Amino acid sequence: MDLSGIKMVVSDMDGTLLNSNHEVSQRFLKQFQRLKAKGIRFVAASGRQYHSMADKLAPIKDDIIFISENGALVKERDDELSVIPINEDLTDELLRTVDHIEGAHAMLCGKYKSFFDGNSMQFLEQLKEYYASFEIVDDFNTVNDEIVKIAVYHPTSAEHHIYPAMKPFENRVKVKVSGKNWVDLNHVNAHKGNALQKVMEIYGVDGSELLVFGDYNNDLEMLGLADYSFAMANAHPDVKKVANFETKSNDDFGVESILEKI
Template sequence: MKGAKKMPIKAISVDMDGTFLDSNGYYDRDRFDTVFQAIQQNGILFIVASGNQYAQLKSFFPNKDEQIIYVSENGALTFQNNRLLAKHTFSIEIVKKIVAYLTQESENLEFVLCGVSQAYMTKSASLRFKEFAKTYYFSLNEVEDFKILPNDDFVKFALDVKETEVNRVVLELNSRFKNHIKAVSSGHGSIDIMLPNITKGTAVRQILEKNQLDVNELLAFGDADNDIEMLQLTKFSYAMKQSSNSVKSTAHHQAPSNNESGVLQIIETVLQL
């Protein structure tokens, strides 16, 4: 990779769905074990940065918790060694307003309400939506309704709509709750309602600062709009082959497809494996 010798990579951040994981939600574990051993030997931080829940993310990397930093819920929560290092939460007032809009004023948009402790959805949710939710949220509780909020702090709303409806719904949400939220596409019909000014990029930057690393010592990978701020951090940023145009125009480089282990290919090249 051009410039790598002048600025050695000391941290790697990877999105999961559409980036590190293939289309079936898997990755080459044997190949990664070899790469991860080299990452450790070179003293490189490995950061998993996803819109998904911490409980789900760590399930992909058994016996590696001590060596991985997890940025979950699009930057709202950061974990290491099963310890919460940082959290950013919505005010209860905003949560109530968003819940009211989604349940009463919108076109019955189904959603997962993501808390620090676990995630929540209604028992009356459609079977299709329940399957979606269970794929991404391992710690998931079904509630009767959201008239009374669960006893938790809340960090994100997750929606799943038709792909043709994503842009319209995102625009409507951002217009309705301007300055209070940031709604973004997270790929394949998924929409995340996030805290404004809290992103994967802000969380990864904080990790770099804590470890006294420069942003251009970071190698970053992503494929969806919720990765953009992370990719903007470093000149060593890679958009996956199948990324949206906005992601490709943000990243400085392009990686092979997630179905070709594109992330591992680039890391192997950088580390000269």
């Protein structure tokens, strides 16, 4: 495999760049400096909020591009490259539907702050891992922020309990199973593939110069843009079908082992 022409590396975070303890390895941070010296740009792409991503990648946050909230917010340093919110009326309709799903809990995600209601307090410690900036509210109707994503949590299986109820909205909303416990609802045009396409256009990168890593269904569109697309060994079966290559798991330095070949 010849990776000498790579100009941009893109990685999902949870289940991909982060290990099972939600940590970035020192091995990656050292590799990043080598990539930077070669003029290769790095893009972190996640369903996480921007502040959570920036906290995880604090040592390099000023040198990379962030695709956050599944592509609803794209940011480089202080510049917002793209913002795609959800229509307010549609947000209300989606929340009403979630209310009827047994065991489901919705969170509203603004560009830089997320909002939880009292029903999510029992999961607060777990939510803090993904949402570094949040506010607890009594009523979602009091939230005035521009909403870019609705994250819906289920304690056992989002794919089995949440996705079937939200599937009828797929002609109006991007519905993505983003992890074992999560379904994410975004504007129909807000996904990692669309966001990455914009970044590629800004920096003049094509698919033959792009290296992408992912593990779950919210990574499918961006994987489809790259000639060098890698599914993690721990990836969802759908991801392994789409990716052109496979690497080791996130706990076995799957991303790092490929970056060493550049």
